[in-house]
Amino acid sequence: MASWTQLEKACKNCTKCPLHETRTNVVFGTGRTDAEIMLIGEGPGESEDLQGEPFVGKAGQLLDDMLKLIGLDRKLNVYIANIVKCRPPHNRDPLFSxxxxxxxxxxxxxALVRPKVVICLGRIAASALIHPDFKITKEHGKWFVKDGVKFTAIYHPSALLRDESKRPETFVDLKNILQVVKTTCTNTYLPI
Ligand code: SF4
Incomplete structure (x- = not known):
């Protein structure tokens, strides 16, 4: 298996799909490389493409606020990545190819992070990682276990910015995630 540095370097030179032609930056990922929790979104938007970091801009700020509610922080105790590392033009959904x-x-x-809990952010990530017919409106907040790892999905922060009526359901999901993290992840909430 490649080391973390080798992997990041190779990814940043990737030309495996046409999205490399229009990207400004490859958005590899950010956070603790030994986190017990991974957050996975669908792909970079405009701000992410310009800055080379996932979940920046308004959606990123909201994600940071959501994480803070349950004692998580993008630099301290989670790792954040996307399904595709280069921005799809005009923020369209990434194609299956x-x-x-x-x-x-x-x-x-x-494989390098070896998370105990995976939180998919939105339908695209949940469909790719939990099951292909994932319905985010019906299945957000549910738990699925794969090879001992607990997977769940919540609404994507961009969806919460577009439709604030989804926020109360997400608050319930976050409280539920907090309970699961407390019982599953022994190194996430370290005493200060
Ligand atoms: S989206 Fe992924 S596969 Fe396509 S060029 Fe970027 S890094 Fe490579």
Missing amino acids: EQDACMDWLRNQY
Whole structure:
């Protein structure tokens, strides 16, 4: 298996799908590389493409606020990545062919991080990682166990910015995630 540095370097030179032609930056991922929790979104937007970091801009700020509610922080105790590492033009959904081409990078990140809990952010990530027919309106907040790892999905922060009526349900999901993290992850909430 490649080291973390080798993996990041190779990913940043990737031309495996046409999204490399229009990207400004490859958005590899950010956070603790030994986190017990991984957060996975669908792909970079405009701000992420410009800055080379996942979940920046308004959606990123909201994600940071959501994480803070349950004692999580992008630098301290989670790792954040996306299904595709380069921005789809005009923020369209990544094509299945692009997701397939990019999935090996995420597989390698997952193998290096070895999370105990995976939180999918939105339908695209949940469909790719939990099951292909995932319905985010009906299945957000539910738990799925794969090879001993607990997977769940919540609404994507961009969806919560567009439709504030989804926020109360997400608050319930976050409280539920907090309970699961407390019982599953022994190194996440370290005493200060
Ligand atoms: S989206 Fe993924 S597979 Fe496509 S060029 Fe970027 S890093 Fe490579």
